[in-house]
Amino acid sequence: MSEDIEIEREDFVRETVRADLAAGKHAQVVTRFPPEPNGYLHLGHAKSICLNFGVADEFGGRCHLRFDDTNPAKEEQAFIDGIQEDVRWLGFDWGDHLHYASDYFEQLYDWAVHLIKNGDAYVCDLSAEDMRLYRGTLTEPGRPSPGRDYSVEQNLDVFARMRAGEFPEGSYTLRARIDMTSGNMNLRDPALYRIKHAVHPRTGDTWKIYPTYDFAHGQSDAIEGITHSLCTLEFADHRQLYEWLLERVPAPAAPRQYEFARLNITYTVLSKRVLTRLVTEGHVDGWDDPRMPTIRGIRRRGVPAAALKEFIGKLAVSRSDSTVEVQMLDHAIRENLNHNAERRMAVLKPMKVTIRNWPEGQVDMLEAQNHPGRPEMGTRMVPFSGSLWVEQDDFVEDPPRKFFRLGPGREVRLRFAYFMTCEDFVKDADGNVVELICTYDPATKGGNAPDGRKVKGTIHWVSADHAVEANASLLNPLFLSENPSANGDPIADLNPNSMERLTGCKLEPCLADAEPGTPVQFERLGYFSRDQGEGLNFIRTIALRDSYAKAK
Helix, strand or coil, X not given: CCCCCCCCCXXXXXXXXXXXXXXXXXXXXXXXXXXXXXXXXXXXXXXXXXXXXXXXXXXXXXXXXXXXXXXXXXXXXXXXXXXXXXXXXXXXXXXXXXXXXXXXXXXXXXXXXXXXXXXXXXXXXXXXXXXXXXXXXXCCCCCCCHHHHCCHHHHHHHHHHHHHCCCCCCCCEEEECCCCCCCCHHHCCCEEEEECCCCECCCECCCCEEECHHHHHHHXXXXXXXXXXXXXXXXXXXXXXXXXXXXXXXXCCCCEEEEECCCCECCCCCCHHHHHHHHHCCCCCCCCCCCCCEHHHHHHHCCCHHHHHHHHHCCCCCCCCCCXXXXXXXXXXXXXXXXXXXXECEECCEEEEEECCCXXXXXXXXXXXXXXXXXXXXXXEEEECCEEEEEHHHECCCCCCCCCCECCCCEEEECCCCEEEEEEEEECCCCCEEEEEEEEEHHHCCCCCCCCCCCCCEECCEECCCCEEEEEEEECCCECCCCCCCCCCHHHHECCCCEEEEEEEEECHHHHHCCCCCCEEECCCEEEEECCCCCCEEEEEECCCCCHHHHC
């Protein structure tokens, strides 16, 4: 499997771009990815990133990264830096084309003045609540604001004073003069500017008024010469406003907007508002919590960028909404890791084993494959002694007939090592089995018996004399239902068992030097990645099989 996954498919976006180039409408394709720096990116943004950058790459064009930094009250430099890091992690580069809506504030202001002078915009002093009431409903037309009757001179004067910071927030807005009876609610004199007394991450306190997304978006596209402005379906009803504004300002270009279906995944919420709540209300441990469907969370889990791009590359780019099974994402992750992740042995819930016939003080160094299907990945040496750790679940005092692991008198194969038979066990004062007393067959070194006898069970192990101790976090679905929002507030659907934290795990010694973010397969247990920070902590990237049925 290639680490460099390309999205090669046919869809309406690519068909449109191909036709436009063939017709000579554009000499070069220019797209853009325009995130708001008021949070970190999630998996839905990853789909948009791959589409915008992917289309530009495929057709020899370029893609701009442009921050829609028009709401300083919610924006932070940390989000700006993090978004750039996430886009680069996915493997995309904007070159010299890093832009901000704030780069164009002066030009946007001048165009707003142009609209006022031409009678296409006016100052409105309705409160936000009154503006909603005046707007009407889907079945009733709106009513004109009193500001519609202001003269051009009055509008210019008040708008200039808005910029100068003379008025409090909420006292005035600048609105487009379109049609208060339109069936498209977005054309009922939408707001173009609002007053905000907040410090902007880039412009400081220079500006007291800020353009809305609807005004900044299309005009920024035109300034940058964007040819294909790709948006998700919720912006379809905004396209008429996008075009109306571009027709009424002296823009240097006339970009076109195209809408595609956003990404929806079962058992997942991709709403920045809800994700923000998860963080601010303390339901998760930050935007990079490995349970979060953010790119930062996915990265911290150890999911390779190639796996995420492989998943996105298989998604339809269509004009109709649909929901993807989360198992499709998991399959892409497992396929990538199954091919690329080295294998290691770790015991997450350890039980002591004493091999009573093991020569005292002897240590064998056994050769273990790093990957059973890829010999080119080499081998490693694993220490073996007479004192081991095995999984608690690999022993049953009274095993059922089809239990092929350890029990009294049962023989198993120790991975890469020897055949071992359980002879006895030790219990604590509460009746719990805490130690197994076993014997090994020295003739079976490497896991094969010279007499040809077979055993049905193979288990992993770690030498107790050489093990390194670590903690592990087992991740389960963050939400209990396929559609967490179906019954209202998705927070109510949170899975109380979305993370199980284990301490005292025993790992083979080479894992002490594991690189953070590089996943390995803990044999029989799943794929794990060492977490960032101090200590030896591992996060389960993904289980060997899905756990959605168990989440309930």
